[in-house]
Every structure is written in C-alpha cells, then in structure tokens.
Amino acid sequence: MTKLIYTQLLEACSPGGASVLTSVTELAPAGGAHAAVAPAKFVVGTNSVFAYETRYIDGEPLVAVVIDSKSSQLNRVEQPISFAVVDGHPVLSRIPRIRVSYDNESYTDIELPHRCFDGHIRAGSVDGKPVTDHAAYRAARDASPSDARALLEMSPVSLVLGAWDSSRRTHQGRYRSALVGEIVGVLADQGPDAKTPPLRGGARVDPVAMSVQLSGSDMEKLVKAQESELSSKNINGIREDVKKAKTKPLSASPLGLGGIPPTLNALGAVACRRITRTHVLSFSALRQLRFGADEAGNAACRSLLAALALNGLARSDAELSLRANCDLVELGPATVLLDQRYGKNLELEPLTITEADALLESAIEQAAKKAGIRWEGQIFEVVGNPVVLRGAIEESDE
Template sequence: MKIAAISVKSELKSITNSAHVYPATFADTGHNLVGLNKADGSFKAVEIDSVGSFANRMESELKNAISDILPDITTTISGRTLSVMELPHRIYDAILRDSTLDATPWRKSEVGNKILTSNPQNATALYTYAPLTLLLGGWDSHGGDAGNGVKITRSVACEIWGYDGVISKHCTQRIDPLDITSNAQKHLMVDGVLTLAPDQKAKEGKKPSELGHGDVPSKADKGVFVDRIELSGAISLTRLNRYQFPDDNGDTSPERNAAAVNVLTEIAKLGISLVLDNLDLRSGCELYSENRQFDIIYANGNRESIDVCSSTEHLKTAISLAEEHGLKFNDKPLQLMAGKALADLVARGGDL
C-alpha cells in the first residue's frame, strides 16, 4: 500500500513545570488566539509556533548539525557571509538574486539558471544544490515575473499550539530609590541629557515616569496559561513523490526518483527530531517533548508507528543509495558575492 505521509505528534511541557508560557507575538495582532472570550480572557487555542517559524528552526538545526552533509549556497556582503539556509525566501531570495557567481549575475549563471528553472518535472538541480527548498517550499516571487515564478509547495509542515487557556497580565513596578514623585516638575531630554523644561516649554515637558524616573507601574496582556501544548505536523510523501529527478540526458526511473525522495524524507525526519531536542522557542517559552509519536500513514488510512531519532545513520545510508543512482549533493558550497548595487545599498543603509 502506498504511503501518503509520515505524521508527528508530541505533547510538550515547559521546563519550569508551569502552565504559564509566552506564545508567538505578531505585529498588529499580539498573540494569535482562537475562540477568544473577551469578557474573561479565555480561549480555545493559541499559536505557540507557526509552520513558517518551525521551518526556520529546522533549517537552523540542520545547518548546525549536518553542514558537512548538506549542500550550501552562500553570498558575502560587506564582510558578512549568509547561507541560503538563513535567507527568508531560501533559494529565491532577493539577496541571492542581486548577487553574482564568478562575476556573472546569479540568475544568468549556468548553475543559477538550472536551479531557478527547476520544477516538479525536473527537480534535480534543487536536489543537488538546495534540497531544503523541496521540503520547506519557496516561490520565485523576486524573479521579475512573480505571477509566473516557480512555486515549490512545502512538503513538511509542523506547528505548536496551546489549548484551553486564559490570557495573563504582565504587571511590573519600578520602585524609585530616589523617591521622585509623580507630580515633580516636567523635564525634557535635550541631546540625551535630562533638562528642566523652561516655563515656555512646560507643555512639551514630560513627567518623570515618562523619562524613566519615579515609580512606574505597568500592566499589559502578555503570556497565557494553557492546559496543554501540542506539536503536530506531517511530511507529505504524496507531494514529494510528484517530483521527478532526471539526469543530464533527461532520463529517469522510478528507482532514481524513489532514492531522491528517500533522502528528502530522512532529512525531514532528522530536522523535526532535532527541533524537538531544542525547543528553546523564546524567553518564557522553553519547552521539552514529554513524548513523540511518528506514524506512517498509508493511503487507505492505516497507520504504523516508527522510531525517529536525531542520528544521521539513516540519512547517510539513503544518500549512499541515491548516489548509486547518479544523484549526488554538491560537495562544495557555491560562493556568491553581492552585486555592486546590493553592496552599495547595504553600505548606505547600514548593517543587514
């Protein structure tokens, strides 16, 4: 029976054994809450870590753990070298677009063109130079024709949610050792120096508490109490099996394609396992996995439990088998340099 996916589920706990955690915070939204009751602050679910954030964590963990195995593409800008595994849009990022390979614009170079024109019918170049894009997805939206740019749909999606909780208040109080009162005269900051506001500028002056002096109370919605935290996700074999990996002559075989998919699957399993080993998500949200369940899901709905760990043994075996079919990772990082316009832009705009 054909395998549709490998699912993963893990119950997570805070290392402090507290039900109080700090979920992800989004601009203009705050915490992403589902089923919020504004009257009492209770909710059904809160997003602890998004699919995109978890994908970034996988890239970071894999880069740190198996940089000697995975291929890499780097670009150097103002003395700083960035890996494709650090760029927001991976192989399709504008930073790479505006870099050069051996003085040739990246998109016009032979290798760059092969990679950027890869698609599900011919994904060999992506496998060779940037396999994580095949797992985590990407869109060539910066290529000049976003509507027709290549889109690689993610095959791995994991997220972390907290359930059945209530919003907590973050209350702080600065106790002033100088006993400066709230009705003290107003002041201004002039060139970074505290200055008494003259009478004619009294309206522009600020209370001591607004300038960091005096007793300063603070209260805001921050953090949540939750009954449970769960990670759930899957590696889609249905999606990975759509990719074809022809050789230079355009020839391929079911065995060659299966060997490539097996390598990608092992990378995904390893990446998820590594993140589960290092769930220091943010201040106030350092977690550990109380249990882990990986299941093969067959097309007919049957399930089979499998063991997944952070060992590279299975991955190395899969890579060796793929090499027997002529599929090999690029063994040296492709080293790009920022183009003149990008380098000038960074120089004028400060650090990246």
C-alpha cells in the same frame, strides 16, 4: 514499535506509497501545570494579538491558541541544520547550499527566509556579474517539479521546506513545504472570556535615579555621542521631542536612563490545559517531484529529501527553545506514525539524532548510486550587493 529504516522511506517515496509520516508530542509548561506560557504574537493593524482558534480535540471543539506557527516551526528545523553545517558535521556538511556574503558576514539559503529565491541572493553577483545571469543559478531557478534536479544539487532545503520565486515575471518556481508543524495549546479557560487577552506588567529600576531629566542641548549631546549605534527611528523621535520641548527638561528614558514605573499594558501569557506539538511529512508532496532519472532514481531522490526533513525534525525536537516565558518540556516520547494507506498506520520509535544522521547518510549514498546525485558540500558563492548592506537598519521606520 520499530525504527524507521531506509527501505521504508524508499517505499513511501515510490508510487502508491505512504501519504504521510506524523509526529505528535504532548508538551507542558516547564514550571508546572500552574505556569502560564507566552504564545506567539501577531500584528493586526498597530496591535499585537494572540492567534486564537477552534480545534477539534478529544471529540469536542475547544478554544486553542497558537503557541508556535508553521513558519516558526520550520525556522526551528532550519537552525540546527545550519548550526551543524557551520560546525562541520560529517553528514550535514555535505548538503549543497547557496551562500551570500557581506563583508565579514555570510548567510546561506538554509537560514534566508525565501531560501534559494531570496532577495539577498538575487541582488548579489558572481564573478562581478548578476547572479541571475549565472548559468548554474538560472538552471536551478528554471527547474520545475517535472525536473528539479538542478535545485536538488544546489538548494535541496528549498524543496524540503518550501520556496516561491514570487517576484519573477514568468516561470515562477513554487514548491510547497513537504514538512509542516505547529504547537497549539488548549486554553484552560473555555468560558466566554477565553479570548480576552491577558495583560502583564513591566518596569525598569535605575539604581542611580528613577527619573533623569535633561535639557534639550544635553540630550542632543548624548544622542550625538551614540548616533552610530542608535536606530534612526529612536534618533528622530528624540530630536522631535527636543524641538517640541524647547526650554523644558526632557526625560532621558529613550536612551535607557532612569526607571519606568510598573504598567499593565503588554500582552501576557495564557494558561493551557494541554499543549501539543505536531509535525507532518508529506510523501504525497515529495512524489510530485521528479529529477530526470528513472522511477528508482526519482524515488531515491525523494528519499534523500525525506531523510533531510527527518534529520532536521530530530534535531529541532531536541531543542525546545521558543521564546521568553515559554519554556516547555516533553511529557513523553513523540508518537510517530507512518501511514500504511486504507486507514492503517505503523507506529515507529522517534528517531534519535544519531539514527537520523545514519538515515541521511544512507540516502545520500543511494541517491548518488541510483540517480547520480552529487551531494559533496558544494557551495554556490554569491557576493552580496553593498547597496543592500548600506540600506540595512536594525529597526524599520515604516
């Protein structure tokens, strides 16, 4: 096996190059084969459910569960990039980005869900004027796959991980994610009850008292004292209970007082015989993009985006942090294959973070040399709209 080098990336991003690069890692529960893992939860109606699917594995269709979805895996690529930028990493801090600021908090297009087209950005202002009227932002918003240069120099993460200007009346920018990934687990039980959701119990012990019963007036006093910190949904629910109870005492459990007896009504965890993490970087998707340069310059720009994707992948692979009760470990190194067309593949060694940084640095230099692309850590600063901040609550009432 060999290490991926820049010239291979450039070749893959040129016409007739590789279709994809794939990275597949076999994982296992950190607690051992006997340990169950908590898959991702999805909402159907008012219920939380696991996503069960049939996957073709080792020559047969098997029942599997989605442990981490495509969107979650992209979030796990974004986070370490964002952290590195905040920490002033010498290479990643050169990434152009959009930053929207509310009071003492700020967010960039790297972590905002719709990236460069995010509602927080579009609702903001620059120099007291709507950001949507700013020439630089309009240029990025008006970019297209036939010339995405303005977007490459303002929000390259949008071109790598995907963005859709879905609320715009016309000329909606729509860029698919060039990098996709997921983690799936093959269920240990392949019988007729394989998709029956397991249940897990929960309880709370209060060392002061297992039950705290208060009068309506006392409940109101506690609510009023904490009103600025409680969610509106919780406050409204408590006050409705106070009205209904009239003179009867109320349980103070909504305020975190008293214990909760064990119940068995929450989605639990599942046993898996095999867990696999898969990522695919599509060079075919990147080759649909042009940047107002000649063929060599366009290939260099695509290589820059590919190097950014691989850097995020190397960093996210090193952080197997999904959710509580879903701690995983690698059973071995990732199997990385570079498509060679016509059914052939070249196996590569997985990139380390250090190697991925060096690859990205080379790609930045080559894109500047061949296409004049400027990646100097430029930040398009947006002032967040205070109306949005005033309407922000921790928990939705809907």
